[in-house]
Amino acid sequence: MNLTRRSALKILAASPLFSGVAFAGDWKAIEATAKGQEVFFNAWGGGDTINAYIQWAGDEVLKRYGVKVTHVKLSDTGEAVKRVRDEVAAGKKDGTVDLIWINGENFKTMKIGKLLYGPFAANLPSFANVDTKGKPTTLQDFSESVDGLESPWGMAQLTFFADGEKVAKPPLSMGALLAFAKANPGRVTYSAPPDFHGTTFVKQAMVESAADKGIFAKPVDRAAFDAVVAKPLYDYLDSLKPSLWRGGKQYPKTQAEITQMVADGELLIGITFNPNEPANLVASGKLPKSTIAWQNTAGTIGNTHFVAIPVNATAKEGAQVFANFLLSAEAQAKKADIKVWGDPTVLDVAKLQGDDAKAFATASGHGAVTIPGPAILEPDATFVKLIEESWLARYGQG
Numbered sequence: 001m002n003l004t005r006r007s008a009l010k011i012l013a014a015s016p017l018f019s020g021v022a023f024a025g026d027w028k029a030i031e032a033t034a035k036g037q038e039v040f041f042n043a044w045g046g047g048d049t050i051n052a053y054i055q056w057a058g059d060e061v062l063k064r065y066g067v068k069v070t071h072v073k074l075s076d077t078g079e080a081v082k083r084v085r086d087e088v089a090a091g092k093k094d095g096t097v098d099l100i101w102i103n104g105e106n107f108k109t110m111k112i113g114k115l116l117y118g119p120f121a122a123n124l125p126s127f128a129n130v131d132t133k134g135k136p137t138t139l140q141d142f143s144e145s146v147d148g149l150e151s152p153w154g155m156a157q158l159t160f161f162a163d164g165e166k167v168a169k170p171p172l173s174m175g176a177l178l179a180f181a182k183a184n185p186g187r188v189t190y191s192a193p194p195d196f197h198g199t200t201f202v203k204q205a206m207v208e209s210a211a212d213k214g215i216f217a218k219p220v221d222r223a224a225f226d227a228v229v230a231k232p233l234y235d236y237l238d239s240l241k242p243s244l245w246r247g248g249k250q251y252p253k254t255q256a257e258i259t260q261m262v263a264d265g266e267l268l269i270g271i272t273f274n275p276n277e278p279a280n281l282v283a284s285g286k287l288p289k290s291t292i293a294w295q296n297t298a299g300t301i302g303n304t305h306f307v308a309i310p311v312n313a314t315a316k317e318g319a320q321v322f323a324n325f326l327l328s329a330e331a332q333a334k335k336a337d338i339k340v341w342g343d344p345t346v347l348d349v350a351k352l353q354g355d356d357a358k359a360f361a362t363a364s365g366h367g368a369v370t371i372p373g374p375a376i377l378e379p380d381a382t383f384v385k386l387i388e389e390s391w392l393a394r395y396g397q398g
Contacts, residue, residue: 027125030317035066037318041307042080043101045073053334053341061325067318072097077106084115084310095312099319102150103305104142105381110308111149117309117316119148124320126327127151131348135375137304138346142378143217150306151323154335155344157295157302157375158200161278161367162262162269164292171269172297172371174208174236180269181243187268189244191258192251192395193388197271202387203301205240206233207376216379225386234394241395248395263287276342279367283338289366295373302375304346333359 041058045051051071058069074080080100087095102110110116121127130152132138138152139145160177162170171177181188191198207216209232215224241248245267252258255271262270263286272278278293307326309319325331329352332345349360 027123030320031065034315034317034321037315038068038070039098039315039318039322040070040072040096041099041101041319041322042072042074042077042097044075044077045071046075049341056334057322057326057331060331061322065321065325067315067321069318069322077102081106081109081115084110084312085113088113088115088310088312093312094314095310096314097310098313098315099307099309099322101153101305102308103303104378105384107141107146107150107306107308108144108381110310111144111147115311116149117311117313118150120309120320121146121148121151121323123148124151124324124327126324126329129329129347129351130327131346131351134348135304135346137302137375137377140377141306142303143380146306150308151327152304152346153307153326154305155275155302155346155375156273156305157275157344158204158300159272159275159278159293159295159369160269161272161287161291161293163265163288163290165288165290166265167268167292170292170294170371172294172373174205174296177269178236178240178243181240184268185243186245186247187266189246189248189252189258189267190271191255192253193391195254197255197258197273198251199384199387199391200273200301201271202233202237202391203379203383204296205236206383206387207301207379208296208298209233209236216383217377219380219382220386221382222386225383225390229383230390234390237391237395251395259286274342275344275369275372276336276338278369280338280342282367287367291367293367293369294371295369297371297373299374299376301378303378329356329359336360 043054054071058071061067061069080097084095084097130138135155141150160170171180190201193199193202206229207213210229212228215228258267259270261267275293278287278291281287282289282291307323309316313319329347332347335341335343336345349357
C-alpha cells in the first residue's frame with residue numbers, strides 16, 4: 001500500500017460513516033472485530049440450490065469465525081440498492097444491508113452514488129488466487145472498473161447446448177446460427193427481452209454484427225446507438241426472425257422455457273449463462289447424455305458476479321470475513337460442483353496447491369463445454385435499456 005492510499009484510508013476511517021472500521025490490511029484485527037457480528041447478506045433468493053449453498057457458507061463462517069450470516073432473500077437486487085440509497089440520504093450510519101450480491105447496472109449505480117465501502121477486495125487474503133488475467137471480468141464489471149469496491153464471487157458466460165445426436169455440427173458464430181436456423185425453421189429461438197438471457201442473446205448479436213466494437217466500452221446515448229449499432233443488429237435479427245420458433249411471432253418468456261423445449265425435442269438449441277448448467281441438467285436426468293455445449297469461436301458475452309459492502313453497513317468486518325470465505329478455494333470448489341450449484345470459479349486453479357487444487361474437478365463428460373470460446377466483456381450498462389426498449393418496440397407485439 002503506497003503512502004497516498006494509506007492517507008486516503010485514514011481520511012475515510014475518520015469520516016462518520018467509516019469511524020471505528022478496520023481495513024483489510026489488518027486482517028487479524030478484522031477477524032477479531034467481526035466475531036459476534038451479524039451480516040445481513042442481501043442476495044437473490046429464487047434458487048433452491050443457491051439458497052442451500054449460501055446457508056452452508058453461512059454455517060461455516062459462524063463455526064469458524066463467530067460471524068452470523070442472515071440471507072435476506074431478494075427478487076430484485078434493485079430493492080437493496082434503493083434501500084441503501086435511502087438510508088445514506090437520511091444519514092443512517094447503521095445500515096440494514098451489510099453485503100450485497102451485485103453486478104452490472106446496480107454496481108454502477110452504487111459506485112457513482114458513492115454508496116460503496118472500500119476499496120477492500122484486493123486486500124482480502126483469498127483474493128491472491130483470483131484469475132485477474134485470464135478472467136478480466138473480475139476487474140471490469142459491465143465495462144465499469146471495479147476499483148476494489150466489490151469482490152468477485154462467480155463467473156458466467158453465454159453458452160449454447162444441444163443434443164449432439166441431433167446437432168452434430170454446432171454453429172460457432174451468430175452468422176452460423178442464422179444459417180442453422182434457416183436450415184431448421186422453427187427449431188431455434190431466444191427468450192424475449194427484458195428476460196436476462198434474451199437480452200444477452202441480443203447483446204451477442206449486437207457485438208458480432210457491429211463494425212466498431214470500441215463503442216461498447218463506454219456509455220452510449222440513443223443517437224449513437226441508432227447511428228452505429230441499431231442497423232446491423234436489426235438487420236441480423238430481422239433475417240433470423242422468420243426462421244425462429246413460431247415464425248418469430250411469439251417468444252418464450254424465460255430461458256427455462258427454452259430449456260424445457262430442448263428437452264422435449266421441440267427446439268434444437270438452448271442457451272444458458274452458466275457454462276456448467278448443461279452438465280448439471282444431464283446429471284439430474286433432465287437432458288440426455290448425448291448433450292453437447294459450446295461457446296462461439298470468437299467468444300461470447302461473459303461477466304463476473306460480485307459481493308459488495310455498502311458504505312453504511314453495520315457489520316463491515318463481518319462482511320469482509322464472509323466475502324473472504326466465499327473466495328476461498330474450499331468455498332469456490334463447492335460452488336463449482338454441478339451437484340451443489342455449478343457456478344464457475346473466479347480463481348486461477350493453476351495457482352492452487354495440495355488439497356485446494358484437488359478440491360476442483362473441471363466439469364467433464366456429458367453436457368460439459370467441449371468447444372470453449374473466450375469471454376467477451378459486457379457492453380457498458382447503458383446499452384441494456386436501449387436494447388430492451390428498441391427490441392420491444394420492434395418485436396414486442398410479435
